[in-house]
Amino acid sequence: MARADDNFDVRTQLVRAGRRxxxxxxxxxxxxxxxxxxxFETLGDFDARRADPDSGxxxxxxxxxxxxxxxxxxxxxxxxAAGTKLFPSGVAAISGALLTVARPGGHILFPDSAYExxxxxxxxxxxxxxxxxxxxDPRIGAxxxxxxxxxxxxxYMESPGSLTFEVQDVPAIVEAAKARGITTILDNTWATPxxxxxxARGIDxxxxxxxxxxxxxxxxxxxxxxxxxxxxxxxxxxxxxxGQTAGPDDVxxxxxxxxxxxxxxxxxxxTALRLARAVGAxxxxxxxxxxxxxxxxxxxLWQRDFAGYSSIFSFILAGGExxxxxxxxxxxxxxxxGFSFGGFxxxxxxxxxxxxxxxxxxxxxxxxxxxxxGLEDAGxxxxxxxxxxxxxxxxxxxxxxxxxxxxxxR
Ligand SMILES: *Cc1c(COP(=O)(O)O)cnc(C)c1O
Numbered sequence: 001m002a003r004a005d006d007n008f009d010v011r012t013q014l015v016r017a018g019r020r021x022x023x024x025x026x027x028x029x030x031x032x033x034x035x036x037x038x039x040f041e042t043l044g045d046f047d048a049r050r051a052d053p054d055s056g057x058x059x060x061x062x063x064x065x066x067x068x069x070x071x072x073x074x075x076x077x078x079x080x081a082a083g084t085k086l087f088p089s090g091v092a093a094i095s096g097a098l099l100t101v102a103r104p105g106g107h108i109l110f111p112d113s114a115y116e117x118x119x120x121x122x123x124x125x126x127x128x129x130x131x132x133x134x135x136x137d138p139r140i141g142a143x144x145x146x147x148x149x150x151x152x153x154x155x156y157m158e159s160p161g162s163l164t165f166e167v168q169d170v171p172a173i174v175e176a177a178k179a180r181g182i183t184t185i186l187d188n189t190w191a192t193p194x195x196x197x198x199x200a201r202g203i204d205x206x207x208x209x210x211x212x213x214x215x216x217x218x219x220x221x222x223x224x225x226x227x228x229x230x231x232x233x234x235x236x237x238x239x240x241x242x243g244q245t246a247g248p249d250d251v252x253x254x255x256x257x258x259x260x261x262x263x264x265x266x267x268x269x270x271t272a273l274r275l276a277r278a279v280g281a282x283x284x285x286x287x288x289x290x291x292x293x294x295x296x297x298x299x300x301l302w303q304r305d306f307a308g309y310s311s312i313f314s315f316i317l318a319g320g321e322x323x324x325x326x327x328x329x330x331x332x333x334x335x336x337x338g339f340s341f342g343g344f345x346x347x348x349x350x351x352x353x354x355x356x357x358x359x360x361x362x363x364x365x366x367x368x369x370x371x372x373x374g375l376e377d378a379g380x381x382x383x384x385x386x387x388x389x390x391x392x393x394x395x396x397x398x399x400x401x402x403x404x405x406x407x408x409x410r
Pocket of ligand 1: 089090091092115158162187189190209210211212221222223340
């Protein structure tokens, strides 16, 4: 399917994409096609469609106008992309991307900060298929070249890292990979192509959990794999072979979500930076993990490579035990405990990154927390969270070394 008009800004394309009259018949939102069987009246029509299955409906699993509308919109928001396939979840999309590069005896590199279920696929899918899986320090940058072997099939990236927000030097890793003809895969869920245009930065295969910012309303699960021209035929063929597709009502929710992605992300990002700053100034907090703040080890790379901040950051408390987190969490009015992010509602999540690591160490003075900043008023969110930190400090007596010095922003 054709991509959206290249002459417009990506934000404009998000409003227009996937709305060609051929898909919508002029209705503003693409209709929801519930389809398995598609019928043909003549042998000639049937054979013509089978000879050119991309020319229209053939069978539900091969796609419908609803699905093509979303795939077009996702491809169009990533300049340089050749195409996108939908999957029923982000994890399913990651498995599809990995299976396009999996070969017995092949070697694949993963950042130590990868999303936990991605580690699960490395260990539980790729290893049993006979692949060698190696984890690397997410801050390795150009040093990745030393990890590349004759058998290396792909370098996987996720930036910033899940839970801990290490920013990867994606351009340096891409350069090292290209020099050896190795495929790069990026999980771009945190940034979306709006904040990090993956294809333009030389990524070969991009994965997104659409569950997060594209759907944006915590009411559907979906994933996508987007590929550069040289990789698109493989990605498309593998998705088809695996029988991956997504349900039409959920696809509709993602299409509705993508229209407002740009203003939502701007608001999420503004609030997240404000809250990260406020949290970093609180004496009960020893460290904020937020590359959007000066002083964070990833700040320079984030400033160089990203067009804005996203909705989540983490922080480490200056003392106390995990059980003490109830003093922080239980009386919050605006944050519920929950996985995921990207929805309109704020979330708080106790995290434990240390036991997941195998190539690096994660050190912390106290328990750690991840915050997803929703679309509530930033002042309300800040007051609620700071009141929680005040309760935590009062009940645990943990006000860190910075208590005397007051509000040091990190
Ligand atoms: C949530 C998430 C996924 C998985 O997406 P699901 O849609 O929940 O399967 C993958 N990668 C990252 C970075 C995520 O945050």
